[in-house]
Amino acid sequence: xxxxxxxxxxxxxxxxxxxxxxxxxxxxxxxxxxxxxxxxxxxxxxxxxxxxxxxxxxxxxxxxxxxxxxxxxxxxxxxxxxxxxxxxxxxxxxxxxxxxxxxxxxxxxxxxxxxxxxxxxxxxxxxxxxxxxxxxxxxxxxxxxxxxxxxxxxxxxxxxxxxxxxxxxxxxxxxxxxxxxxxxxxxxxxxxxxxxxxxxxxxxxxxxxxxxxxxxxxxxxxxxxxxxxxxxxxxxxxxxxxxxxxxxxxxxxxxxxxxxxxxxxxxxxxxxxxxxxxxxxxxxxxxxxxxxxxxxxxxxxxxxxxxxxxxxxxxxxxxxxxxxxxxxxxxxxxxxxxxxxxxxxxxxxxxxxxxxxxxxxxxxxxxxxxxxxxxxxxxxxxxxxxxxxxxxxxxxxxxxxxxxxxxxxxxxxxxxxxxxxxxxxxxxxxxxxxxxxxxxxxxxxxxxxxxxxxxxxxxxxxxxxxxxxxxxxxxxxxxxxxxxxxxxxxxxxxxxxxxxxxxxxxxxxxxxxxxxxxxxxxxxxxxxxxxxxxxxxxxxxxxxxxxxxxxxxxxxxxxxxxxxxxxxxxxxxxxxxxxxxxxxxxxxxxxxxxxxxxxxxxxxxxxxxxxxxxxxxxxxxxxxxxxxxxxxxxxxxxxxxxxxxxxxxxxxxxxxxxxxxxxxxxxxxxxxxxxxxxxxxxxxxxxxxxxxxxxxxxxxxxxxxxxxxxxxxxxxxxxxxxxxxxxxxxxxxxxxxxxxxxxxxxxxxxxxxxxxxxxx
Ligand SMILES: Nc1nc2c(c(=O)[nH]1)N[C@H]1C(S)=C(S)[C@@H](COP(=O)(O)OP(=O)(O)OC[C@H]3O[C@@H](n4cnc5c(=O)[nH]c(N)nc54)[C@H](O)[C@@H]3O)O[C@H]1N2
Ligand SMILES: Nc1nc2c(c(=O)[nH]1)N[C@H]1C(S)=C(S)[C@@H](COP(=O)(O)OP(=O)(O)OC[C@H]3O[C@@H](n4cnc5c(=O)[nH]c(N)nc54)[C@H](O)[C@@H]3O)O[C@H]1N2
Ligand SMILES: [Mo]
Numbered sequence: 001x002x003x004x005x006x007x008x009x010x011x012x013x014x015x016x017x018x019x020x021x022x023x024x025x026x027x028x029x030x031x032x033x034x035x036x037x038x039x040x041x042x043x044x045x046x047x048x049x050x051x052x053x054x055x056x057x058x059x060x061x062x063x064x065x066x067x068x069x070x071x072x073x074x075x076x077x078x079x080x081x082x083x084x085x086x087x088x089x090x091x092x093x094x095x096x097x098x099x100x101x102x103x104x105x106x107x108x109x110x111x112x113x114x115x116x117x118x119x120x121x122x123x124x125x126x127x128x129x130x131x132x133x134x135x136x137x138x139x140x141x142x143x144x145x146x147x148x149x150x151x152x153x154x155x156x157x158x159x160x161x162x163x164x165x166x167x168x169x170x171x172x173x174x175x176x177x178x179x180x181x182x183x184x185x186x187x188x189x190x191x192x193x194x195x196x197x198x199x200x201x202x203x204x205x206x207x208x209x210x211x212x213x214x215x216x217x218x219x220x221x222x223x224x225x226x227x228x229x230x231x232x233x234x235x236x237x238x239x240x241x242x243x244x245x246x247x248x249x250x251x252x253x254x255x256x257x258x259x260x261x262x263x264x265x266x267x268x269x270x271x272x273x274x275x276x277x278x279x280x281x282x283x284x285x286x287x288x289x290x291x292x293x294x295x296x297x298x299x300x301x302x303x304x305x306x307x308x309x310x311x312x313x314x315x316x317x318x319x320x321x322x323x324x325x326x327x328x329x330x331x332x333x334x335x336x337x338x339x340x341x342x343x344x345x346x347x348x349x350x351x352x353x354x355x356x357x358x359x360x361x362x363x364x365x366x367x368x369x370x371x372x373x374x375x376x377x378x379x380x381x382x383x384x385x386x387x388x389x390x391x392x393x394x395x396x397x398x399x400x401x402x403x404x405x406x407x408x409x410x411x412x413x414x415x416x417x418x419x420x421x422x423x424x425x426x427x428x429x430x431x432x433x434x435x436x437x438x439x440x441x442x443x444x445x446x447x448x449x450x451x452x453x454x455x456x457x458x459x460x461x462x463x464x465x466x467x468x469x470x471x472x473x474x475x476x477x478x479x480x481x482x483x484x485x486x487x488x489x490x491x492x493x494x495x496x497x498x499x500x501x502x503x504x505x506x507x508x509x510x511x512x513x514x515x516x517x518x519x520x521x522x523x524x525x526x527x528x529x530x531x532x533x534x535x536x537x538x539x540x541x542x543x544x545x546x547x548x549x550x551x552x553x554x555x556x557x558x559x560x561x562x563x564x565x566x567x568x569x570x571x572x573x574x575x576x577x578x579x580x581x582x583x584x585x586x587x588x589x590x591x592x593x594x595x596x597x598x599x600x601x602x603x604x605x606x607x608x609x610x611x612x613x614x615x616x617x618x619x620x621x622x623x624x625x626x627x628x629x630x631x632x633x634x635x636x637x638x639x640x641x642x643x644x645x646x647x648x649x650x651x652x653x654x655x656x657x658x659x660x661x662x663x664x665x666x667x668x669x670x671x672x673x674x675x676x677x678x679x680x681x682x683x684x685x686x687x688x689x690x691x692x693x694x695x696x697x698x699x700x701x702x703x704x705x706x707x708x709x710x711x712x713x714x715x716x717x718x719x720x721x722x723x724x725x726x727x728x729x730x731x732x733x734x735x736x737x738x739x740x741x742x743x744x745x746x747x748x749x750x751x752x753x754x755x756x757x758x759x760x
Pocket of ligand 2: 113160161162164188190191372409468469474494496497499514517650651657659726730731
């Protein structure tokens with residue numbers, strides 16, 4: 001049985017161990033992309049402002065900025081995200097005159113995004129195959145008329161992607177709610193919703209409890225179902241620094257990801273010259289896809305055994321008695337597990353489980369980090385709650401150096417939730433909104449991302465508005481998404497660049513191009529900044545300084561206000577124009593509605609901003625009983641069956657979600673092709689397939705059969721019976737109905753598939 005492998009073990013049959021992640025290679029790649037897209041001068045200016053106190057927040061991931069910043073406070077992939085936004089390429093009216101929508105549909109997603117920044121508002125009229133320019137006021141009026149004409153405000157959907165600022169997002173939800181709907185699906189539904197639901201129940205708050213300072217104190221950090229080398233590269237710096245202090249790191253991931261194996265810190269001169277790099281993971285558990293519950297139960301069983309050998313010395317009894325409930329039920333559940341089944345389901349040996357348990361029991365302060373490898377399963381909520389169980393056993397929460405750390409994706413996805421982007425608003429929030437603005441917000445829950453697609457498909461929702469994102473590509477079952485949008489009367493998309501969702505066949509479509517993070521935002525009262533909340537609840541400012549891609553662009557808050565005024569008319573209780581004239585006025589409203597933002601405008605102007613309060617951080621658990629709760633879950637039982645694999649979908653090193661920068665995936669040694677499926681070499685041989693061979697993938701989930709043709713099978717170091725393919729190429733294999741229990745996050749990370757030699 002495979003299991004834990006020492007990080008110093010000989011190279012595996014995958015390309016992951018070839019060289020350290022980051023280092024010179026990363027800096028060179030970042031600079032060359034930046035220069036190609038932006039030109040030398042603009043690149044230098046953009047990168048020197050990135051993540052600096054008076055600059056803009058990186059539009060990439062939500063990893064926080066350290067208190068003491070270096071001159072180079074960004075990573076290779078942050079630089080790519082900035083280059084993509086600050087590119088010199090433009091698409092305006094002439095482009096859309098040349099390209100009918102039907103021909104744009106034939107282009108790849110990569111090609112669409114690479115055309116450059118959208119420059120002016122565009123309208124595709126009913127029956128036309130072309131987008132044509134439209135004046136801003138006319139665009140707003142058109143959208144306003146369509147929204148007013150609906151039989152019910154619940155026929156409108158307001159999707160948000162997590163790049164929107166607090167100010168834009170607050171206005172957007174205000175608009176939807178004054179119109180009369182809670183239909184606010186967002187990318188969080190597709191992402192960390194499982195973490196929010198699970199932690200809310202377990203510890204009374206749907207967010208993590210650690211800050212960067214805790215990384216400097218932990219003795220053990222678990223990195224579960226996360227690939228920070230590509231998706232949160234600056235986290236590797238925090239892990240390497242922890243490592244230098246003697247902190248141990250355990251990686252739990254079916255793929256041996258290079259960034260978790262070895263890292264050369266681009267901020268250290270020796271590392272840049274290729275003279276120094278650090279090993280990251282002390283222990284690397286290559287578990288089976290979907291094997292996390294079995295593994296965590298196995299580890300917890302070993303912790304209980306250690307407690308039995310040294311009663312009173314392993315578990316934190318004082319914490320358990322004072323602050324938790326449900327421990328006895330957890331213990332019973334663990335004791336009745338069959339250890340052989342835990343090994344089989346996780347693919348990890350008992351010895352390796354014991355090794356982690358011993359490390360865990362010997363560590364005073366433990367942090368558990370996780371991302372999409374945990375949340376995007378049918379049992380995503382259960383996964384997160386089993387992680388919380390492990391932490392609770394030794395009181396690893398609410399004290400320095402310890403706690404849960406769901407590492408967020410989009411740079412402001414956490415902030416968007418905080419300021420009201422949710423289809424299930426709390427009553428207290430709605431009460432505060434009502435008191436502040438003097439209208440009665442709707443109380444019935446709205447549609448999440450899955451329900452939004454279903455509603456459009458069934459003709460129950462007719463107008464689709466999106467504040468960023470690429471909804472039809474980020475979601476499962478692309479054909480269903482396209483058909484759903486095609487039934488809408490109107491789609492209105494506030495965007496920076498062209499993507500496939502703009503090409504959906506709704507009767508009419510508007511593209512409203514907006515300023516990006518990097519760009520100067522001038523309003524009536526002068527230059528504005530916006531604010532964002534990182535993955536660790538730190539709220540800080542972000543101010544664009546580059547000249548806008550086009551003089552016709554408007555800011556997201558201004559576009560939302562324009563739409564709101566047009567839809568709600570003069571009867572609206574919100575002074576939209578005044579709020580947009582000076583974003584301090586928006587922040588004053590946020591402060592009055594949402595707890596934790598006291599003195600917002602002053603505190604956010606301080607270097608580093610401020611941290612939002614959270615009860616769990618001080619062991620005040622805001623659950624009904626005031627205690628943290630152990631929640632046990634059944635093993636999911638994931639045997640994909642003979643001749644089948646459990647497929648997980650992953651991001652390459654050269655993409656940001658649906659935006660593909662290139663066809664390469666440097667750290668995994670894959671070049672020039674994204675339609676690939678990674679399979680264990682022994683599995684390939686057993687199935688009579690050869691590496692590089694053309695294959696078809698098919699799935700049979702929820703009674704539906706789907707097939708994707710023209711993939712290439714690659715031999716890769718991952719457990720037998722498991723496979724991996726890229727998001728979004730593999731999304732058509734997943735039906736919309738397959739999602740996590742309770743959080744309804746699509747099960748993007750466990751799709752049973754067959755892999756067969758390509759037909760014909
Ligand atoms: N450069 C870049 N940065 C990004 C993004 C990007 O696309 N590009 N996206 C942003 C967003 S929105 C998000 S949500 C984050 C995503 O960040 P991640 O969650 O790191 O991204 P994924 O590629 O989805 O990777 C999931 C990891 O989980 C592992 N995994 C898959 N299945 C399982 C499983 O069953 N169990 C376990 N334990 N592990 C599993 C995979 O091997 C992979 O290493 O990154 C954010 N940052
Ligand atoms: N199979 C599979 N599917 C997945 C995932 C997976 O791991 N596997 N991950 C899921 C996850 S975690 C997420 S978060 C979703 C992502 O879903 P989305 O957030 O909907 O998708 P993105 O690709 O991030 O959106 C890219 C588009 O956003 C627009 N944009 C970029 N910057 C800005 C800006 O500053 N303002 C505005 N208004 N628009 C902007 C551009 O037009 C760009 O085309 O995908 C999900 N889908
Ligand atoms: Mo995400």
